[in-house]
Amino acid sequence: MVMWEVAASVYGDLGQTSVNLDDIDAMAGRLNHAANRMETLGNIWSCALMQITSIRSRSALCPVLTPDSPGIDKTAASWNRTAACGTLSYTAVRHTTLNVDAMLDACSSQAVKAHELGLDCRHLTNALWDARSLYSNAEHSALMFIGQASQAFINSSPAAALVGGLLVTGGSLAYGTVCEGRFNSAYAIAGSAWAHEGVFAALGQRIARIPAFPTVEGLVSSDESNHAAARLSPLAGALSRGFQGEQLVVNRIEAEGFSSPAVHSVDTALEHLDELGNGLDSGLPHSTICIQRYRLASGERSWLVTIPGTQQDGSSPLGWAQNVQLMSSEDSQRMEAASARFVLAAMSDAGIHSRERVVLVGHSQGGLVAAAIASQQHSLYRIEHIVTAGSPVANHPIPASTWVTSVEMEDELVAALDGSANPERQDWITVRGSVRRSTSSEAEEPSDRTTPVTGSADTRESSHGMNYHRAAWRNADELGAVETHLHNLHLGELLDGTLEENLYFQGELTP
Known part of the structure; x- marks a missing residue:
């Protein structure tokens, strides 16, 4: 159930x-x-x-x-x-x-x-x-105001904010303990979700040492977290080189026992991303990305690059340190991240030409890589559409020529690391999912207004998993959101051809 x-x-x-x-x-x-x-x-x-x-x-x-x-x-x-x-x-x-x-x-x-x-x-x-x-633009504006107010309150009264935060998280933990009969830290994250962006913005403001008037700084800017990441990036890069190595090795591999389906919609793109992220269960080595080549009816080629999230293996270019670099407000630091260099090397090896249309799809760090490449490499590659799931990409300078489809969960924490809501601009939509416990019995169908999360646990868990993002997208799409329909059409037109080949690349950092 x-x-x-x-x-x-x-x-x-x-x-x-x-x-x-x-x-x-x-x-x-x-x-x-x-x-x-x-x-x-x-x-x-x-x-x-x-x-x-x-x-x-x-x-x-x-x-x-x-x-x-x-x-x-x-x-x-x-x-x-x-x-x-x-x-x-x-x-x-x-x-x-x-x-x-x-x-x-x-x-x-x-x-x-x-x-x-x-x-x-x-x-x-x-x-x-x-x-x-x-269409929650009013809700979106309210959330932005709450984030800015939280940031201002934290900056002006850190001690009071700490006490208030402890009370909120403590109350959420107590509620979770009553509901499940055991301690579950996921309730603390869910209970404080409304303040996540404000907290990270205030923390970023302190780390970046943005002076002037810290209390009101959040009202006129939204990239404090990115400036903080820029300040921390040299340290993150040094740690990566010291513990993981400096030499990036990218190899094309054969994915025996794993098959990537043709993708013609955002839903199938997210499904493919989910399967690739779980590829270890199917025999794929860690840090594997997939590049698909399509042949359109016009005879032209188009490409889909699918990038999983942060990997646990110590030699992975998709490691923890790379997240900090990809979040940086500095263009050069984003491109220095091993994960960005890995994907760019694979795209070059695959034979993608500058005039051929490209779609990038990524989860968590994979979405950060997609946003960084779309922001910095649009003169080298024709990035037409990116899809991100659970990625803090609000402040990346993605050009207006690139469509952006973002899926986020309100309590997943990771998507809030940018300290800001995604922008409201042409051809960029954000689907924001809210998790709730199912009230349906085994004999009943889920509510028409909600979509069940396949593979979810009996207890509250992190909503950063791809199964939650896929449920959020399906819910918005099935209820008839016009924007999701348009983004499906746009992505489908870019890949509206025959899947000619699946190319798999593994990246590894060595001393």
């Missing part, structure tokens, strides 16, 4: 949201009006049914006469009024009466159909209102 579900909201893409909201409001209103009309019509048919039944019960019975019945003029060729039952009959053929049973059946059938149509319209109305709630 699935224990956890996700409800999603969508913000961004200023060119679409306001118009779509008006359209959704108008359509929902018309459907609601139609539902009321259908319900009224159903009631009218039901009243007719009851009236006919009542009249029938009060009327005298009238036998149905056949042509052989006594008293019938078999030679008459005209309609005559039969006194016995007050109806017209063509006595030369048969005595006819009003078919009350057929009338009752017709009234009952029409009443049921009208009520069913009304119920369908009501369901469509509710679905549209659910879709309407996806």
Whole structure:
């Protein structure tokens, strides 16, 4: 049984949201009006049914006469009024009466159909209102204000902020202990999710030593965390070279027992990313990325580069230290990260040309690599679309020519490391998922407004896993968010061809 579900909201893409909201409001209103009309019509048919039944019960019975019945003029060729039952009959053929049973059946059938149509319209109305709630620009603005207020409060009163933080996390831990009967630190992270961006922005402001007026600095900038990463990057680079090595080795490998499917939508791109991230279970070595080559109907080639998240192996170029470098506000430091150099080397070895269209998809650090390459290498490669899952990419200078699809969970912590919400700009949308415990029994289907998280644990866990991001995307897409549809179409057009080859590359750092 699935224990956890996700409800999603969508913000961004200023060119679409306001118009779509008006359209959704108008359509929902018309459907609601139609539902009321259908319900009224159903009631009218039901009243007719009851009236006919009542009249029938009060009327005298009238036998149905056949042509052989006594008293019938078999030679008459005209309609005559039969006194016995007050109806017209063509006595030369048969005595006819009003078919009350057929009338009752017709009234009952029409009443049921009208009520069913009304119920369908009501369901469509509710679905549209659910879709309407996806566009959470107001919620997005409120979250930004809360983050800025939290940052200002932490900077002005660090001691009070620490006490308040301990109370919030302590209360969340206590709640989790009551719910599950044991200590679970995931509740502390979930309970303080609303303050994560503000906390990291304030911490970044202190590390970066941004002077002026720290209390109000967060109101005029959003990249404090990135400046802090720039300050820490030399140390992170030194640690990487010292413990992992300086020499990056990139090899093309054969992925026996592992097969990458063709990708034609954001959903299948996330599915492929999830499978690649779990590739160790299928025999893939650590730190493996996949590059797919597609042949379009025009004869041109396009490419999909899929990059997993941070790897645990000590020699991996996708290690922990590289996250700091990729978060830096300095262009050169981002490109010095071993993970970025690894992916660029693999793209070169795969034979990607500068005019060929490229899609980058990454989870966590993989999304950071995708954002860094799209930001710094757009003159070398034609990066048309990137998809990030759980990646803090808000302040990366991704050019307007690149579409960005970001999926984040509100309590996953990692996506909040940038200390800022993703920007609202043309062709950049953010799907934000909210985790809740399933209220459905084993015999019930999950709520229409939520999507179950496959493979979720019985207890609360980190929502940074790809199964949570995939559920968030499916929830937004299935509820009819127009932006998710457009981003699916854009990615599908870029890869709308035959998958010619899967290329796998492993990266390793050596002394």
